[in-house]
Amino acid sequence: MKIGLLGHGVVGRGVREIIDAGATWEVRELEVKRILVKDEIEMVDPRCTLDFEEILNDPEIEIVAECMGGLEPAHTFARKALEKGKYVVTSNKKMLATYCEDLFKTAVANGVTVHYEASCGGGIPWMAALDRIRRVDDIESFRGIFNGTTNYILERMKREGTDFADMLKEAQNLGYAERDPSDDIDGHDVKYKVALSVVKAFDRLVDINDITTFGIRTIRKADLEYCAANGYTCKLIGTGSDYGDYVSACVIPMFLKADDVFSNIPLNFNVIESQSKTLGAASFVGQGAGSLPTAHAVVQNIIDIWKNQDPEINDKFVRPVDNQVHKGVFYIRTAKQAAFTPLIDRHVSETAFVTKKISLVEAAAAAAAADDETLFIAEVAQ
Amino acid sequence: MKIGLLGHGVVGRGVREIIDAGATWEVRELEVKRILVKDEIEMVDPRCTLDFEEILNDPEIEIVAECMGGLEPAHTFARKALEKGKYVVTSNKKMLATYCEDLFKTAVANGVTVHYEASCGGGIPWMAALDRIRRVDDIESFRGIFNGTTNYILERMKREGTDFADMLKEAQNLGYAERDPSDDIDGHDVKYKVALSVVKAFDRLVDINDITTFGIRTIRKADLEYCAANGYTCKLIGTGSDYGDYVSACVIPMFLKADDVFSNIPLNFNVIESQSKTLGAASFVGQGAGSLPTAHAVVQNIIDIWKNQDPEINDKFVRPVDNQVHKGVFYIRTAKQAAFTPLIDRHVSETAFVTKKISLVEAAAAAAAADDETLFIAEVAQ
Numbered sequence: 001m002k003i004g005l006l007g008h009g010v011v012g013r014g015v016r017e018i019i020d021a022g023a024t025w026e027v028r029e030l031e032v033k034r035i036l037v038k039d040e041i042e043m044v045d046p047r048c049t050l051d052f053e054e055i056l057n058d059p060e061i062e063i064v065a066e067c068m069g070g071l072e073p074a075h076t077f078a079r080k081a082l083e084k085g086k087y088v089v090t091s092n093k094k095m096l097a098t099y100c101e102d103l104f105k106t107a108v109a110n111g112v113t114v115h116y117e118a119s120c121g122g123g124i125p126w127m128a129a130l131d132r133i134r135r136v137d138d139i140e141s142f143r144g145i146f147n148g149t150t151n152y153i154l155e156r157m158k159r160e161g162t163d164f165a166d167m168l169k170e171a172q173n174l175g176y177a178e179r180d181p182s183d184d185i186d187g188h189d190v191k192y193k194v195a196l197s198v199v200k201a202f203d204r205l206v207d208i209n210d211i212t213t214f215g216i217r218t219i220r221k222a223d224l225e226y227c228a229a230n231g232y233t234c235k236l237i238g239t240g241s242d243y244g245d246y247v248s249a250c251v252i253p254m255f256l257k258a259d260d261v262f263s264n265i266p267l268n269f270n271v272i273e274s275q276s277k278t279l280g281a282a283s284f285v286g287q288g289a290g291s292l293p294t295a296h297a298v299v300q301n302i303i304d305i306w307k308n309q310d311p312e313i314n315d316k317f318v319r320p321v322d323n324q325v326h327k328g329v330f331y332i333r334t335a336k337q338a339a340f341t342p343l344i345d346r347h348v349s350e351t352a353f354v355t356k357k358i359s360l361v362e363a364a365a366a367a368a369a370a371d372d373e374t375l376f377i378a379e380v381a382q
Numbered sequence: 383m384k385i386g387l388l389g390h391g392v393v394g395r396g397v398r399e400i401i402d403a404g405a406t407w408e409v410r411e412l413e414v415k416r417i418l419v420k421d422e423i424e425m426v427d428p429r430c431t432l433d434f435e436e437i438l439n440d441p442e443i444e445i446v447a448e449c450m451g452g453l454e455p456a457h458t459f460a461r462k463a464l465e466k467g468k469y470v471v472t473s474n475k476k477m478l479a480t481y482c483e484d485l486f487k488t489a490v491a492n493g494v495t496v497h498y499e500a501s502c503g504g505g506i507p508w509m510a511a512l513d514r515i516r517r518v519d520d521i522e523s524f525r526g527i528f529n530g531t532t533n534y535i536l537e538r539m540k541r542e543g544t545d546f547a548d549m550l551k552e553a554q555n556l557g558y559a560e561r562d563p564s565d566d567i568d569g570h571d572v573k574y575k576v577a578l579s580v581v582k583a584f585d586r587l588v589d590i591n592d593i594t595t596f597g598i599r600t601i602r603k604a605d606l607e608y609c610a611a612n613g614y615t616c617k618l619i620g621t622g623s624d625y626g627d628y629v630s631a632c633v634i635p636m637f638l639k640a641d642d643v644f645s646n647i648p649l650n651f652n653v654i655e656s657q658s659k660t661l662g663a664a665s666f667v668g669q670g671a672g673s674l675p676t677a678h679a680v681v682q683n684i685i686d687i688w689k690n691q692d693p694e695i696n697d698k699f700v701r702p703v704d705n706q707v708h709k710g711v712f713y714i715r716t717a718k719q720a721a722f723t724p725l726i727d728r729h730v731s732e733t734a735f736v737t738k739k740i741s742l743v744e745a746a747a748a749a750a751a752a753d754d755e756t757l758f759i760a761e762v763a764q
Contacts, residue, residue, distance in 0.1 A: 014660070023519060023520060024517060026517045026518070027517075125514060125515075125664070128514055132510055133507075136409055136682060137405060138406070261647075261667065269665075271667070283667045283668055286665055292662065293660070296518055296519070300514065303517050
């Protein structure tokens, strides 16, 4: 089966290397025929081209593997490939989460499918596990520590009592965090992964802008001190639950109980857990994706297509996100408390308080009304 | 696809319930046609029979799901089913690990396959993950906390400083441990799981009697105190590594470093980790199998057969176990130290010492020579 590879950075190169090496008989059935690169200097292989049309118009190429990153031209190329009846495999969570309705509907209209195991979980075969569980069970909900960078920062802050800014700088120096860390620390990376997990777990398409998202940019030592003093561990959690007509989905720091398996996930590990009727809570733990594990997941998806083991046959249904059903108790620290007055259960310091049991919608509305860029919010496990 | 179910205890009943309920379209393609039960009092369903021949000689039944437990008649029934050209799915790790060479070779000779996801990991889709990883990578090794009961006992002893006998009794009262706890605390349960993981990961068949096995029956408070004082956590670990011509495999308590993800697996959870070239270390965490997760795994295997997604097509190769290659440092407490004299690096108490770096074979030989039923041995992570 012949593949057109878009992008030859760390992931694209890994895909080419795994397929060229051909360690198993399945992999030896695959061939990277063309590789789209950005400029002349990247033309290191006779298969390289600067012209996407050469891949698009090659009828031998049945699969396009998109490993470019970024929204454009990745989205346009993926769309064109689907319109030509080519299967698309992507490692690009931001692009696919942003354009999920467009791309999944284009795929169905053209009798092909979009595959995205590498876009979420990387080192964890999370997407494959969901496919498998769904053969027997309906998935009811999932939750996860989807982001290794923030888990690393929170864990180090907890162990060493350091400040957020210091730990972020160190994570950047170690190469765990990007120079523009917003996708990680503001929760967007987790939001994309939640959106794609919603697709895989529930066959629902949601608008990522509707996923309530809080990050850890504003966390302070004092917040973690309160958290630890009360026996909790703070983790940035993404969750999704299916209610048929709508989906509940959010990204929020959580104060978890000590005996929660999520509390004990060290440093830059991720963990994701599905909840379904007969399997119960099934957890998947792994290291944040390096380039080879991500490339590994891309190749797995290509083998899925080649073997016609394709669970992505269902039409997806667009559903609204509604977090009214998400009730909880929240820890909030803000210099502007007025908007929260009716929601406060008790103060834990001059600027921090714990709410009554309220919905995430109420908490988010009050946080928006407060308009305080130093505000930190976390849900407290009950 | 019609199924003959052997056994109607917790697992067998779960299999029948999942298939009868038919939550997904895949499951609705399956039908439990006959159920073998032990005596009249179990004849609660018109499909029940006391006569295995009724299942064996029914040409409509293509799959036999063995959920009886015990060595016999489970082994004989599985063998007869294979000889009749029926696929066998089993949740019975002890039976399959004991007769693996016989049953896998019988399956190959009759053009069918044996499936055993439920026999190992239960709540963790470990076997399915190995199948998937192997499409792209050769598995080099695995290690795991395969037994929830011993993990529970060790974790509680660590947290509360209690004695082994007290914690075993409590685990028995809570239903975590059997009244005859030998399979758990002497490491046999882990040994069976290691043997079947060796089959799945490497396509090797080994004699379970050759797997070096040490349990936790003889552990004392003082051992865990030394362990904790030096920053380690004690877990009962099963491992396997493939060397082509032979396999290294063992079950042994290990003193793990604090930053090892295995050190932080709480209470009755299991964790298993595979090591392969492109995926690296991939960990799978889950709760010890309850009856429904185990039944879920049996149904997953039945769907694998029905979908003809059958990776069990390889002939398996009988290989010796050789642990000469397994080098390590061992903590040993024994009243009979003579056999160990040339191996000791330093004493840590009057009766306990740490060895030089030696092979597991040397350590096991000295332990056998010491012939001390109070001896406790653990490998110390380096």
